[in-house]
Amino acid sequence: MSQEQRLNQFLAQAKPSATYKMIDRVAEKRATGAKIISLSAGEPDFDTPEHVRQAAIDAIQTGHTRYTQVAGLRQLREAIAEKFRHENQLSHVTWQDTIVCNGGKQVLYNALAATLNPDDEVIIPAPYWVSYPEMVQLTGARSVIVTCTEEYGFKLTPEQLEQAITPKTRWIILNSPSNPTGAVYSKAELQALAEVLLKYPHVLILSDDIYEHLTFDQQAFYTIAQVEPRLVERTLTMNGVSKAYAMTGWRIGFATGPKWLLNAMEKLQGQQTSGASSISQHAAWAALSGSQNFVHETNAVFEKRRDLMVKLLNDTPYLHCQKPEGAFYAFVNCAGLIGRISAQGQPLNSDEDVALALLDEANVAVVQGSAFGLAPYFRIAYALDDASLIQACEAIKAFCQATTV
Structure with a gap:
């Protein structure tokens, strides 16, 4: 070779x-x-909304074209914290409890790469977004795939979750609304999963909420740390601007979670990509803080x-x-x-x-x-x-x- x-x-x-x-x-x-x-x-x-594009143009013209802090501009992180407090009732979140990455995908990868070792296990309900198992594979850990059938709305049941957990389980990934099925977990369904997870304090929860603003039939959106506050200290709640604001190419994802995890993710990002694009961050701030029409x-x-x-x-x-x-x-x-x-x-x-x-x-x-x-x-x-x-x-x-x- x-x-x-x-x-x-x-x-x-x-x-x-x-x-x-x-x-x-x-x-x-x-x-x-x-x-x-x-x-x-x-x-x-x-x-992308006009006022968001204009914010990027203004950032260029006023010289906001240099490095930012690895974890993101404070101005943007404050808007992210406000989003989590206002929309998700995560009242404890301050700007220091957030991180900005180069897209939602980097949020997910940073969290897994910072915490997984060979032989660790990650529970992934299937159908799943195609990158979840491959991200786990890149760390040397093992994906535990749990098949969630059409009969149950393509959603993980508490019984399936409990059967999948072992002493090696490090994470479970939850994605609601789901890519690829469009399935949405209700408050009651998340609470039922939370009751299982409360029994296993060694399991971290990765909540991929990137499609949060795309729920239909007047169905309310819930994220698991909101439903069960006792899980806050071991839940990474991930989101971004790509889907809600038609900003896929701007590459801005963000998250909130326990400080030790955010610090580890920031350390990894600092040696990998550093901060996200300064111009994109200003645009993301405009998206989060401006009109939501x-x-x-x-x-x-x-x-x-x-x-x-x-x-x-x-x-x-x-x-x-x-x-x-x-x-x-x-x-x-x-x-x-x-x-x-x-x-x-x-x-x-x-x-x-x-x-x-x-x-x-x-x-x-x-x-x-x-x-x-x-x-x-x-x-x-x-x-x-x-x-x-x-x-x-x-x-x-x-x-x-x-x-x-």
Whole structure:
């Protein structure tokens, strides 16, 4: 083996993101002139609000273009603390109880990398966001995948949680609203999980709340540290501006949690990326402290799109789609297609076969459910205009109707 081929053993065993692999395939197809409707990327299709963009321009013009503190600008951290106090009733949070990172993904990775050792275990309910197990893999720890079926709304039950906990359990990751299913844990469901966790003080809780502002049907959002204050000292509550404010490319995530954990995350970040972009931080401050009309308006748009997609997908032969409660994803059951053959002769023996055939034959990009830990499904991101969504669903319906045994 050459020197160039000698990789870190944990990185060598990790897999690339299935979402980005599909995005790469879409780019390759488009380069040949194909007209692809991509339902694979998890980002809003709206422009970042004007006042947020203006704040970034003002930051550039007034010279806020230098390094910031590793944990973030105090001005932004104070706005983050106010967000946690006001929206999540975490009344104890001050600016010193927060950290700003280069996107929500870095928040998650910093927390895991700062605390995990080989042989530690992390409980991950499936379906899960594709990066959770790979982040755990990069630390040398082990993911304990707990399958949460459609029958139970794709949500972890207290019984499943208790069975999964061992003396080696270091973390449990909770994501509500969920990527990829749109499942939302109610206050009562979180309290039931909290009752289990209170019995195991060695387990830390990572609450990924990045889709907090995308809940539908007037359902209230709760985070576990809010529901059970006795868990505050071992819960990292993560959020960011990417989904709520259409700021995916600005790369700002943030969190609150126990001081010892935040200090460790800051230490790691200081040797890794230092602080997040100063300009993006000023923009994030404007997003959090300014008008929230954009958040409410886009939530209403996504809820209408949800209703449209669920109807169209459930009118498609061989598919079934449970109604998502939040986020902007539909997790579509394609068990009816497994074992069939596409119009161009492609055997559909797995959900990955279905996803690839939809791209090749219907010019629609989705991501297979097996990448999220549960098959046979595929994930659709309905972050496109209505006309494009209708066109995509019509193409998916024609594809399904054309399959044979």
